[in-house]
Structure formats: C-alpha cells, structure tokens
Amino acid sequence: MTRTSKRPYIVMGILVITIIVMFFVSLNLGLIRIAPMDVLRTLTGSGEERDALVLFQFRLPRMVIALLVGAGLAVSGAILQGVSQNGLADPGILGINAGAGLAVVLFIYFFQGSLTGLGTLSIFIMPFFALVGAGTAALLIYTLAWKKGITPVRLILVGIGVNAAFGAALIIFQLKMNPRDFMQATIWIAGSIWGTNWKFVLAALPWIVILLPLALYKARFLNVLNLGDQVATNLGTRVERERRILLFISVALAGACVSVAGGIAFLGLVAPHIARRLVGPKHQVLIPASALIGSLILLVADILGRNLLQPSEIPVGIVVAVLGAPYFIYLLIKTP
Template sequence: MQQSGIKKRKRFMLILAILIVLIISMFFISLSTGVIQISPLEVVKTLFNLGTDRQELVLFDFRLPGIILALLIGAGLAVSGAILQGITQNELADPGILGINTGAGLAIVLFIFFFQDIIPSTSALSAYVMPFAALIGAIFAAFIIYLLAWKRGVTPIRLVLVGIGVNAAFSAILTILQLKMDPQNYRQVTVWLSGDIWNANWNYVVALLPWILILIPVALQKAKALNVFNLGDDLASGLGTSIERERSVLLLIAVALAGASVAAGGAIAFLGLVVPHIARKLIGPLHQYIIPISALIGALLLMVADTIGKNVLAPTTIPVGIVVAIISVPYFVYLLMKSK
C-alpha cells in the first residue's frame, strides 16, 4: 500500500514535469508563430527587453495576453469538468454539455445588452465586472438544471439530458438577443456559442487570474472529499463526510471556474469533458492528482488549439472552441460507445 503510494507519487511528479516541459516549449512555439515570424531565440531576447519595438509590440500586446488567457481558460474549464464529473459520478458531465457555459455566455450578452452605455464592453472595468456577470449566469444555469433534473433525487443521465435541453434554450435566447443588439452580427453569436478568445488583452488576463489562482487550489484542498464521492453516496455519508454540503461547495467552485473562463473565452465545449478522462487514464482515480494534471493538460490543449486555430488557415482565424471540438469530439464518441 505504502509502496504503491510512493510509486504513484513518483509517477505523478514525472507526468507533472513532462507536462510543464511541454507547456513551456509550446509556449515558445506559440509565441514565435504567426503572420509575423519571430524565432524562439528572438522571443527570449524580447522577453528580456532586448528585442525591437515591433517585436515587443507583437509579443506583449498581441500574442502574450492571448496565450496566457488560453492557459488560464484551459486550466479553469478542465478543473471545472473534473469536479463536475467527480460530484455527479458521471463520466459525461462537462460545463459545456450541461449548459453552464451557455448560461454564463447568456449572462454576459445580457450584461452587454443592458450596460453597454454605462460600461462600454471594451473598457477595463467591464473586463473585471464580466466574470461576475458570467458567474451569476453560470450559477443560475446550474440551479435551473439541477432543479429540472430533480425528481426524487438526480440521476446522472437525467442531468445530462436536461442539460442538453437547457443548453438549447439558452442558445436560442442568446441568438435572439444578439440579433436584437446587432442584427447583422451573426459572428458574435458564433463566438459565444462555439468559444473564442475574443478580447485578448491584459485586462482580461488580470481579471481572470485571481479566479483561477484561488479556485484551483481550493478545489485541490477538497480533493479528498471528491475521492469519497467515488465510493457512492451511501458509503460516503457513512464515512462522515457531510455529503450535500461538500457537494454544493464543490459545485459552486466548478460553476465559478466555468463562469469566469467563459467570460473570457466563450462557451468552449468538450474540453472540460475530455481532459479529466485523459488525466484519469494517466494517473488513476485520486483527485489530488487528477486536479493538477487536468489543469495542466487543459492549459496545454487550449494553447495548442489556439495556435492551430490562428495559423493553420492563416489569415483566417478559426475560433479556438471549434478547434477544441474537432480534437475532442472523436474522443467523446469513443467514450460514449464504451460507457454503459
């Protein structure tokens, strides 16, 4: 037992190290690719303030905030998915499929709709307020889904089905609202529905950073409780975990992470679903390992998707949510066919 625990810990450290190396190398690849090529060496130079003005502008004002946002959003959505799968005991739970992302997106569009005169959506203040609007929307969505799925308890399957329905309703309202604001601008709707890092500037980075930096460690703190859920509700309450209270705290963390991520990245689906599965495959069922590894894989995956989306069909930019969907849907289908 002790032996395998140490072995597991070693394995965890190894995977962690590999992921960090991958993220760092991808970080430099991503910074150097684009319409204006900047070699990795020059990237390093520029980061140490030795580059040309043009290189500084491209890197610091355009590429860097976008990449950091991708890292933060990816980590946030992946951990959110890991928690949701843990508390619902449902392999197919994901903030996107459950409609939490669309709820947050809807709240943001409503926020822009009603407050665009007071707080212009391009201003710095709006970047800080938006995550809160998204949070309210996400909590509202989670509440509605839970309420509608409640029928002498909540079965995982009903939760997913209700989520699909609520998702469709929010999408419809979002479409109507968005077209009401600007009838010609269908693109903005697709941004919210498929996910896109639409406003890559430092304000959003600063606005999102505290959410991720506070909530992921809190989630890690609760990892033990998540492990207990694995045993099933009956056993968990027998072991003295006050199930419902822990469940609602964790649910709130998951919803807040998803909401804040959506505020900056739109409703990116499937990321929160697929990443925890990969993490479980790599390290097993313990959440103190799953959460950090999910965060890193999520960050890596979203950064890769962002780089692919920006470069593969340049000058056309493919919204990152679309790239994520194309990468992860086949895996989802595989999971679907395998699961009972």
C-alpha cells in the first residue's frame, strides 16, 4: 500500500483520536466543572453521586446526540453533493431541514399540544414525521428546480426560496403556541441539543446505524454517477434507481437528525468539503471522513455553545452557522 493510498486512513485515524480527546474535554467542561480524574472515577462507577448525575443524565446524552447528528448531517450533505454534482448542496440550505422541522412542529402542535410534554412514544414517532416533511421539501425543490436539467445555482436559489417558505409556515404555527413553547420551538429550530436525554439517543440511533452503512455500501454508485448519466448507464448502472435510493438515504438522515436536534445548517456543506480536501473525492473514504468531521464539528460547537456565555447557552446551530456561513459565501462566489 502506497503512502498516497494510506493517507485517507491516517487522516481518519487522527480524526478518531481528536474526537476521543474532545469527548473527554467536553465531559470536564460546563457550568459544573468536573476534574478529569473525577470523570474517570465516575465512569468506572466509583465517583460521587452528583458527578454521576451530571455526566450520565445531562452531558453524555447530548454528546452522543452531537456525534450521531453531526455524522448524519455530514453524510446527508455528502450524498446530496454527489447526486446533484453541486458542491453547494446542503440539507439545511436547500430547505430539507426546514421541511422536516415544519413536520415535527405540526406533529407537536396538533397531537401533543406542548413541547415540554413529549412522551416516550412521541419521541420515537417524530423521525417518521420528519422524514415525510424532508421528503416533501426535497420533492418540491427538485420539481421547481427542474428546467431541462438542474443547474447548481438554480438548485440553490430554489432551495433558499423553499427554505424561506417553510420558515414562514413555522413562524405561523409558533405564534399559535403558548409563550413557553414558542421560546422552546425557536431555540430548537435554530439547532439545539440542549435538554436531550437517552430517549432522544435511542430515537436517532437506529436511523443512523442503518443508514450510514447503507450510504457507505452505495458509495461506489456515487463515484459512477459523477461520471455523468450516459457513462454510468453504459457501465450498467441503473441511474435513476440508484439516484432515488441515494436521495432517500440523504433525506432520511436529515429528517432523523432534525427530529432530535432541530435545524442545523451548513454542517452538511462544510464537512464534506473539508473531507474532500483531506482524503480526496472517492466516496468510499469521503463518506466516513465526512461523518467523522461532522461529529467533531458538532461536538466542538456544543463545547463552545455551553461555555462561551455561561450560565447561558448558545444553540449549536448558531455556532455552526457562525463557522459555516462565511465558507458558504466563499463557495458561492467561486461557483461560476
């Protein structure tokens, strides 16, 4: 194995080590500081009861959610960019996240009546509603953007318009909520993993565990699709069938992530671009690298959001947007 062929695996190994280090840093930091040795004692079952409560009931669930959601949104963005052959594609920018968020808010508004009263069954049902909302948004964007094909700029402009329309609908239903639910919905829509618990982890985990390996299995078709439809067809690929499957995986990942963490934009844009620079365009390594980078970015964003303005918290979606928006503008300027 040559040095060039080893590079992607070396990069991914470094990313894994960095995630582990930041994971333990995150366990230490917060409104209640816990010393590293106390963290280790608590994790091995010999720590204080207060430390166990903070770690196992508050910090660990949101950190696991950050890892899952970061990986899911990053892979969703990588698939969208590969299928559309558009480096600006991202489920948050295109309005897919907004569609999923609207479906979740509608579910809460009509069936629950309160964001604070979500039962266990409701938490597990929400990803299915989010999938319907995300799928509706994706279908609407694809239909409106199609005009003898789809150009990158047209796709982005239509996506921004659909995103704004779903955002307006979200505001209408938010205004009908009581003030407490309105504030919680606003924070959640901005992208927040505050208040998550192990039920949210269990709700998102099956989707991520099933869809990420499926995306990796389908990676070779993304490579072929990037050669163009005619070449892909000549190579024996059922282009439309594979494109629909890949789009479903991307939309389902985005919907599941939005259902537990709200609308986090730009993560699905930035992570694949960074991964492409580090490991190259081959999707067999691009997808796992994107997942690792997405997890790392969201984990770091959570650390910053929890600690910059203590005792207040900044939603992770806002932190990611502050980091990702300038990069999006840079890419938009570079795109012909």
